[in-house]
Amino acid sequence: MSTTTAAPALVTAKTAKPPNPARVRRRRRLAQWGFIAPAVIFMALFFGYPLVRNIVMSFQDYAPSTFFTGESPFNGTDNWSKVFNDELFGKALVHTVLFTIGSLIGQFCVGLGLAVFFNRRFPLNGVLRSLILLPWLVPMVVSGVVWRRILDQDTGVLNSFLGTLGLGGDTPWLTSTSMALISVILVNIWIGIPFNMVILYGGLQEVPKELYEAASLDGASAWRTFRSITLPMLRPVITVVLVLGFMSTVKILDLILALTDGGPADSTQTLGTLTYQNSFVQLDFGAGAVVGNILILISAVFAVFYLRANRNEGK
Amino acid sequence: MASTVRTPAASTRSTGRPKRRWGATVFGVLVLCVMLFPLYWMVNTALQPESGLLEVDPVPHGLDLSGFRSALTDQGGNLLTSLAVALGAVVICLAVSAPAAYGLAQFRLRGTRTIVFGTLITQMVPGIVIANALYSAYVDLGLVNSYAGLMLADASLGIPFAIVLMRSFMVAIPREVIEAAEVDGAGRFRTFVRVVLPMSRNSLITAGLFSFLYAWSDFMFALTLNTTDDVKPITLGIYQYIGAHVGDWGSVMAASVLSAVPAAVLLVLSQKYIAAGITGGSVK
Numbered sequence: 001m002s003t004t005t006a007a008p009a010l011v012t013a014k015t016a017k018p019p020n021p022a023r024v025r026r027r028r029r030l031a032q033w034g035f036i037a038p039a040v041i042f043m044a045l046f047f048g049y050p051l052v053r054n055i056v057m058s059f060q061d062y063a064p065s066t067f068f069t070g071e072s073p074f075n076g077t078d079n080w081s082k083v084f085n086d087e088l089f090g091k092a093l094v095h096t097v098l099f100t101i102g103s104l105i106g107q108f109c110v111g112l113g114l115a116v117f118f119n120r121r122f123p124l125n126g127v128l129r130s131l132i133l134l135p136w137l138v139p140m141v142v143s144g145v146v147w148r149r150i151l152d153q154d155t156g157v158l159n160s161f162l163g164t165l166g167l168g169g170d171t172p173w174l175t176s177t178s179m180a181l182i183s184v185i186l187v188n189i190w191i192g193i194p195f196n197m198v199i200l201y202g203g204l205q206e207v208p209k210e211l212y213e214a215a216s217l218d219g220a221s222a223w224r225t226f227r228s229i230t231l232p233m234l235r236p237v238i239t240v241v242l243v244l245g246f247m248s249t250v251k252i253l254d255l256i257l258a259l260t261d262g263g264p265a266d267s268t269q270t271l272g273t274l275t276y277q278n279s280f281v282q283l284d285f286g287a288g289a290v291v292g293n294i295l296i297l298i299s300a301v302f303a304v305f306y307l308r309a310n311r312n313e314g315k
Numbered sequence: 316m317a318s319t320v321r322t323p324a325a326s327t328r329s330t331g332r333p334k335r336r337w338g339a340t341v342f343g344v345l346v347l348c349v350m351l352f353p354l355y356w357m358v359n360t361a362l363q364p365e366s367g368l369l370e371v372d373p374v375p376h377g378l379d380l381s382g383f384r385s386a387l388t389d390q391g392g393n394l395l396t397s398l399a400v401a402l403g404a405v406v407i408c409l410a411v412s413a414p415a416a417y418g419l420a421q422f423r424l425r426g427t428r429t430i431v432f433g434t435l436i437t438q439m440v441p442g443i444v445i446a447n448a449l450y451s452a453y454v455d456l457g458l459v460n461s462y463a464g465l466m467l468a469d470a471s472l473g474i475p476f477a478i479v480l481m482r483s484f485m486v487a488i489p490r491e492v493i494e495a496a497e498v499d500g501a502g503r504f505r506t507f508v509r510v511v512l513p514m515s516r517n518s519l520i521t522a523g524l525f526s527f528l529y530a531w532s533d534f535m536f537a538l539t540l541n542t543t544d545d546v547k548p549i550t551l552g553i554y555q556y557i558g559a560h561v562g563d564w565g566s567v568m569a570a571s572v573l574s575a576v577p578a579a580v581l582l583v584l585s586q587k588y589i590a591a592g593i594t595g596g597s598v599k
Contacts, residue, residue: 039415160370
């Protein structure tokens with residue numbers, strides 16, 4: 001408020017004849033909106049429009065020919081019932097749930113463990129901590145391709161390593177319907193560990209040291225200290241990590257395409273890959289939009305959690 | 316290098332139990348080895364191009380660079396495409412989000428909260444949903460298979476993040492500084508360029524860095540918004556490579572190494588910005 005009242009005064013001092021203060025204020029407003037407008041327009045075009053368009057598309061009939069004829073007639077709920085009657089949808093939904101929950105638990109537990117570990121002071125701490133970020137910075141497709149090589153049943157290093165240890169060594173990591181989803185989850189855990197670690201480490205740094213001193217004076221065990229001080233103090237950060245982790249995991253496409261292409265026999269097909277399959281492989285954008293909308297719906301539920309966590313967190 | 320300098324100082328500063336501290340370092344190195352093993356394996360495989368479908372030896376025998384040679388021949392152009400697209404996306408991203416971040420931080424306009432709220436929401440829209448709708452719009456606009464189209468789409472990956480991040484920095488700029496500049500006769504835009512931007516340098520670098528990484532890593536828009544080979548970033552190139560060159564893992568891995576180089580370079584050059592970006596943009 002202080003600026004809006006102070007600013008016209010400044011302007012009047014500068015200019016020779018005193019203009020209408022209301023007009024000055026309006027012009028000032030307009031100039032200020034000029035800063036924000038490009039971003040608002042951009043976000044409307046690249047986020048708002050797709051959201052609306054996707055809903056409309058889910059009620060339209062898209063065929064490969066649509067892009068030549070330009071015709072996409074409305075077909076009621078045909079797309080929806082088609083998707084829901086396809087048993088692949090149920091499978092993809094289950095895979096998405098397993099993939100997301102499995103990844104989150106793994107990433108979070110290892111990330112928290114490493115954050116606690118790196119919260120101690122020891123030589124080379126900073127260097128090791130920043131090098132651990134590397135897997136997170138490499139393009140996800142590239143990580144997927146590298147792991148595809150490592151997990152190869154016959155010539156991959158993981159199996160030959162396990163073979164040397166006498167632990168089997170012929171696991172069909174990516175080629176059997178029972179193992180593929182587990183393998184994809186494991187690789188995604190590897191990708192997500194650095195992110196979880198960095199944010200949780202940041203949270204740990206904020207915990208007042210006095211609390212730990214007091215706990216050690218009281219003779220509390222390490223586990224007790226962790227449970228009674230570290231975890232409660234970290235709660236807001238934990239919420240943010242989990243919700244952001246959820247958001248990024250539920251929609252993953254790159255990794256799965258690079259590792260398995262959704263196979264074998266659709267055993268790693270998720271809602272994300274199914275949207276892609278429907279739209280860009282079968283060119284049925286209506287069906288793709290239906291699955292996409294469901295993905296949005298799931299994200300929206302968690303967006304509410306995120307915003308609430310954000311509100312409690314922020315000033 | 317910096318580490319070896321810092322270590323003796325750290326151990327002399329530490330008063331008690333230096334042995335246990337080094338024990339933690341050993342464990343830390345072990346963790347790092349496990350975490351970075353896939354990346355080591357990528358480099359190792361890249362240096363053994365002949366291995367084809369055979370098992371790869373634990374260490375490369377010599378420096379066989381033929382994998383890199385064929386990767387550069389096949390993928391060199393795609394690397395340049397990635398670079399061009401990522402840099403373009405960074406420019407668009409900063410040009411759009413820096414003024415907005417400033418406006419949202421310093422002008423008390425009605426609707427500011429709604430826009431910040433909207434920015435947070437956009438971070439949650441799954442990319443494939445955007446691609447789904449964008450594709451048909453791009454067909455109509457003639458933006459499919461174009462650099463501009465991919466740059467714009469990739470910029471959208473960084474913009475919400477950049478706004479949130481830079482805004483949280485710009486909120487801290489004292490109002491008096493900005494008012495002082497305006498009293499001196501600078502217009503709103505000049506104040507922004509001459510005063511606000513230099514003061515927010517760190518947040519600009521962090522935001523630029525991340526929008527570069529997002530655009531460089533993008534695979535989904537590259538896959539969905541291109542139907543020909545005209546605009547093919549390295550991520551798409553590698554993905555198609557594994558389809559076509561299953562027997563030639565050496566070249567595939569060499570291409571992967573090349574695509575990971577920017578990430579490694581950025582990590583070394585700008586550690587503090589990266590840590591700040593990962594925590595800053597998400598928690599605040």
